[in-house]
Every structure is written in C-alpha cells, then in structure tokens.
Amino acid sequence: MRLHLPLITPLYLCPALWASSLASPHVSPQILIVFLLGSVLIRGAGCTINDLVDHDIDRHVRRTKERPIAAGLISKRQALVFAICQFLLALGLLLTLNKTTILLGSLIVVPIFIYPFLKRFTYWPQIFLGMIVNWGCLMGWTSVTNTLALPALVLYVACLFWTIGYDTVYAFQDYEDDQRLGLKSSALKVGLQKGVFFVRLCYVLFFSGLLGVALFLKNPIFGFSLIPLIPLIFLKLKYLSLKDPSSCGDFFRWNGKMGFLIWAGILLANFVR
Structure with a gap:
C-alpha cells in the first residue's frame, strides 16, 4: 500500500473533499470518513496492481527495484489477493453512499487495471491516471447532491490538468531508466528543455x-x-530541477500539502458564508 508515502494519498483524497465541500457547506462526517478510508484503499489497490504488472520493469529501475514484488519479497499471487481484499473493503465503504455514487464508483475499477499497461503504448499515461485519481471530484459531488452538475465536471477537468502536471514531474525521476527500457511518459514526450514550461501550463x-x-x-x-x-x-517550479530526482520527488509530494490548503480555503468560505 506504500503507507511510507502518506503525502501521496491526499492526491486521491482531496478532489473528493473539494467537490463534496463545494457542493454543500454541511457535509456529513460519515461521507468524509468514507472518502478518507476509500482513498487509502483504492490507492493501495492501484499501487498493488501497478507493481504486479510492472514487476519485471521495476527490477531494472533504480527507484523501484526494492518494491516487494520486484525484489521477490512477496509472490504475484499474494499481491493479487491483497489487491482484491482492498477492492472488497473499498466496495463495502462505497455501498454506504447513495446509488448514483455507487454507480460512479463501480466504473473506476476496470481503468485501474488498464493504467499500468499504458506506459508501453502511449506517451500520455498521465491523462488516464488523472481520469482515475480525480474520479473523486464526481463521486464527492454526487455523494452530497445525488446528481452531477457543471461545477463538478469543470472541477474534474481542472484536476485532470493538476495530475498531468505533478505526475509529469514525478515521471522525470525515471527519465533515464524509462529511455533505456523503451517506456513512454509525458516526461519523455516534452523533454527536459520544455518540461517546466509544460508543467507550468498545466498549473495555469x-x-x-x-x-x-x-x-x-x-x-x-x-x-x-x-x-x-x-x-x-x-x-516552486522556478527552483525545480527536472534532472534531480530528489527535487522532482519533493515537488510531487508538496502537491499533497497544497491539496489540503485548497480544502482549507473551501472550508473557510463555507464557514464565512
């Protein structure tokens, strides 16, 4: 589940928090808890599936060679069982929400299984990842209103650019290894010279x-x-070095903190109103 990387979970959680809190100033604590636990489980299941699909690749990448499956610490069967258990627990949480949100939540499972394969075929797996990670924008809104509305869709598209931005920076950590292994990513597509400009555009x-x-x-x-x-x-972007994996990792993780700052702004607005 990569619980040693706690600041990544907000990237899954915050879109749902933003949407639900924008949809209503009085969100049930139960809904917030469901999204908190659900984001941990879905992220964990997604990471497990990703590591399962990529175990042969991860062995040849400096950043990922110590992951449990790649390092031979657990078997592929054990990993699959673990992923299924996380999905089932997430399903139990999902069933506590309204029918519209249950339907939306059920639609995200198949894309989670598809995503790990995309780096073999397209330079833009980050777009697909953004569609998955920010699905909480739609679910958060419907969990409160039981229907979709234009603000939720606009928020979803905005968050898609957010994910493309921060995950492009994340992909620069493996720039050389991905080149050597013949893999694809938005980082390789835009390159080192245009990388910061591209990420800046995503944040605009x-x-x-x-x-x-x-x-x-x-x-x-x-x-x-x-x-x-x-x-x-x-x-942050001005001082970002795409050639330095540590700098890229720090920038990526900082986005989790920014997510909570944005939510704090929404809560402040709700309190004042």
Missing part, C-alpha cells in the same frame, strides 16, 4: 478551472483563497 489550466468553479458557484472567498497558492506553486 488547473487554477483557471478552480477559479472558474468559484465564479460559477458565486463563491468569492474560495476564489480569493487560491490567490496566495498561485505564486507559491510557480516559485
């Missing part, structure tokens, strides 16, 4: 989408709460 689109949601919902306090984060993320 991300924050534009968030501001659009704030405008649509007539929620100026949420919109103003985003303003300090915009120069901060661009300052």
